[in-house]
Amino acid sequence: MEYTVQKLAALAGISARTLRYYDEIGILKPARISSSGYRIYGPKEVDMLQQILFYRELGMDLDCIRKIITDPSFDRAKALRDHHVMLLAKREQLDLLIRNVEKSIASAEGRIKMTDSEKFEGFKQKLIDENEAKYGQEIREKYGDDEVDKSNAYFKNMSKEDFDRMNSLSEQILETLAEAMKTGDPSGPLGQKTADLHKQWISLCWGRYDRESHANLARMYVDDERFTVYYDDRVQPGAAAFLKDAIMIYTGK
């Protein structure tokens, strides 16, 4: 498939001017120039543009992008994996921001107090992202290692202290869930306390927390018999469904 400037621009959701600029600064040259001087882009350029937009989305400046993609050792497969890691990091930052705005709402309603520092949580992270984007590969490779280390160290470092805490949380969840079900209200204080304990348990298990995963896990609780049976047996029938409702309200889903 071949594209002229405006066709490709429409496809990618950018302007024709942007494509001409990218040609001008040598970041994305057309596959060929037609006899009448038109820029013609081919499949390779489409893929390259996608790469560029991924980097751009992560806040990298065009000069840095050029250095990376024109590097002879540029590895598209690795770049895609890097994008993936960075996008997941960005989502965590976004989740921080979302929690920030939720806390700000609660604070505006006088339900909680926020420190000034808390008011800017999730914004600062952006700077770190950008630094990472600038220093590029080495740090990213290190980042990758850290990731692996972090993952591996998870259950190694956890032994005893955290593990005990995890088991204690499991028990607390069951106890609080039983109490909460007596009230019959998943949105009540006991229901929400259960959800909060459950969140702590997840944070410990997964090493990180995001509301969407929490909600998905809750859905699985009613959907997957392993879980349903576990909670229904240990608390009472309907416990898994009750917990799911509490978590849904807790996560705002």
Add this chain to the structure above:
Amino acid sequence: MEYTVQKLAALAGISARTLRYYDEIGILKPARISSSGYRIYGPKEVDMLQQILFYRELGMDLDCIRKIITDPSFDRAKALRDHHVMLLAKREQLDLLIRNVEKSIASAEGRIKMTDSEKFEGFKQKLIDENEAKYGQEIREKYGDDEVDKSNAYFKNMSKEDFDRMNSLSEQILETLAEAMKTGDPSGPLGQKTADLHKQWISLCWGRYDRESHANLARMYVDDERFTVYYDDRVQPGAAAFLKDAIMIYTGK
């Protein structure tokens, strides 16, 4: 609490120059000027800056931000709720991008084919975001409804077809896992096939897939007795650990 430029800048993770610029264009004036001409910011300004950064994060230009926050009918509580809705929308766009990069990886490995249009999914959304930011409230209120509908539609839409597929996948996983364990090699073709089936199952359950969550779930399989017992009972002792190893290799963690 009172802040000088650099103190506030450090707090918010921006530069002192940015604060002076915001003063210059009339978007954030200091509470007062000290006898020696220093800018002094108070608690009100801290909250205002937070607002500004929320709007900026959503891609709004400063001129537009000024019009909003200097409007006499500006309602901080409503603004916060708007931020919340917009940030959730942004996260959905991010999830689209993440799925895009995952598909791109699969495509690079020749596992699937992508249309050129699909290659730019999640980027275009940004334009829509900006339009929404401009046209504001009515659309956002409608969007909010869609949000709720979509969440609810998750398992409603799944009924029968997908649900059956889920159960069939569960069985396949157990069968393949049993076969794979005979070879004793989690990295072998059968072990990796098990992991791939498991991935499909997750994709169905969670509505999306990322390797990190997959790996975390695998860790939970050996760590949480509910899972361990489930697999060890149904296949053979050590099955949960074997599956975890296979998934670790599969996800490259």
Add this chain to the structure above:
DNA sequence: ATTGACATTGACGTAACGTAAAGGTGTAGC
């Protein structure tokens, strides 16, 4: 052959700061 939607290359404009210059201020330590 004309129309209208495309393409081209300049060239200047703009937003949101970065950066440097030239100078005043606050306070900690000697």
Add this chain to the structure above:
DNA sequence: GCTACACCTTTACGTTACGTCAATGTCAAT
């Protein structure tokens, strides 16, 4: 009281990633 040094000020020019004309050429259809 003096010095050092980290902070503050304004002024002003530089930069990035394009937007926006302007002047001109091209293509496809009527």
